[in-house]
Amino acid sequence: MSHFDIKRIDQRPMQEALLSRNKFHILGLDTDTLIRYFFSGNAWVAIIVLGLITYSLFREGAGFFPQHWEGLKTYRLAGLEFVDIIRDQSEAQAGLVKYLDKVRVDRAAELKKSGASGEEVAQKLQALEQVRNDLDAAGIPLQEFVQQMTQQAAGVKDRWTEARDNAISRDQLLKAGMAEEAKAIAVEKIDFGREASALTARIPQYHEISRTMAARLADISGHLPQVQDPVVAREIRHLQKALENFTTGFPDVEKRLQDWRYDRPVSAYESLTKFIFGTQWITQSFWQDWYGFVPLFMGSLTISVVALVISVPLGIGAAVYINQVASAREQTLIKPAIEFIAVIPSVVLGFFGVVILGEFLRQASGWSWLAWVPGFPFPERLNILTAGILLALMAVPSIFTFSEDALNNVPKAFKEASFALGANRLQTIVRIIIPASLSGIISAVLLGFGRVIGETMVVLLCAGNRIQIPDFAAGLAVVAQPVHTMTGLVAQEIPEVVKGSLQYRALFMLSIMLFLISLLINYIAQIFVRKFKISVG
16 A cells, blocks of 8 residues: 555545544534523523523512602592501500400400309309490590591592503593593692691590590509409409500690691601511501511411421431431431422422421321420411421421531531541531531521522411511410411412502512522522531532
């Protein structure tokens, strides 16, 4: 074979390889570039989706604060704020009556449980019943006065709302070139100063009602009955102190009424603070809608804390056991079983909570040998505890998986060195393995927290959906109270709300707050992940 033939045979495979490598050049791409674009596309898709979600949330929620600000202005101009000063006083007095009702019902249940007959119960609680009736009668004049003032102020608001809607309709007709039709729409001019004067002119009438009620309450407080029942006697003493505190606040109410001005400016900052620190979420009200973030956040936070209290020991304990103690056979059985929980649909868990778990917990709370547990028995089957247990079940797989990964990343030399120094398995786990993987375990807990606080279906079905701040004064019994959550409220109200309304914007603001909370939790978790990687490295 000639030297020329050898050169031609040697060059042919090289030419074919170069041709194969560059066959995408016709598109301006080679194979390496195409592969890089293909796999990096996933990251760009995630960035684009995150950007679209953020843009849509802020676009729809941006109009909330201007609309909320206008609502607060109307609330003051129409005199609703003035009436609510008196309403708060009336509701505080009614709260004392409800307090006595609860005392009477709870004590009657205790007496019946101890074997007392109906006549004996009625006789022991007769004095308490009389105090309750006297207290209720003392507040009736103020309640009737508030009702009259409510009708007066609500009428002003209704007239202003109608005038505003008519003005908008007239402007739309004018823009459409329909001048004759626009002239037919009458727009009433509301003189808020005159309407406010009509409200403040009734302050002397309020003073008379207030002085009469204060005198009646002082008489009730000074003639409270002496009873033999120690529980009832204690509650009557509490009532006496509550009556003194209540009547002490009367001068402050009168001063607030005198100082109130319908034309006092409402700042944009007030709109922001009433949302972030507001304690009420009331919608579709004829009086005034309130959008307060606090009760929904506290509901979500309380359920999440209960879930973490249950799931963190279980998830981390299972991870330590599987990683450090369990045999290969136990690992093949336990690990898939725990991870399988993550694939159970949340609606299935929620249905289980409504039908089985909630009812079981309610009945179990009435068992005599559990009477020592705070808050037992409780009447509500859907509450913080029911939702928290189910969320704990959902969080265990996440905490378990990430914690096991953190344990796996601990260098084996740490364990071998511990054994070489004479430490046993338990000492090695507690003093070496867990501290070395602590950053990863903390990040696992934070990611589990982000998982449960963003859950929707379970809390919507099992939390009770009562918008209120949990009563933490009840101690551990707080877990028996029903609450509502951020995710549950959004899922409940968004299908029925009118697009573009204040309530619609408020739900998007709530979603933005939840979005920011989730970002913060994940950001903190990533900080711990990076620290863990640095410590391992």
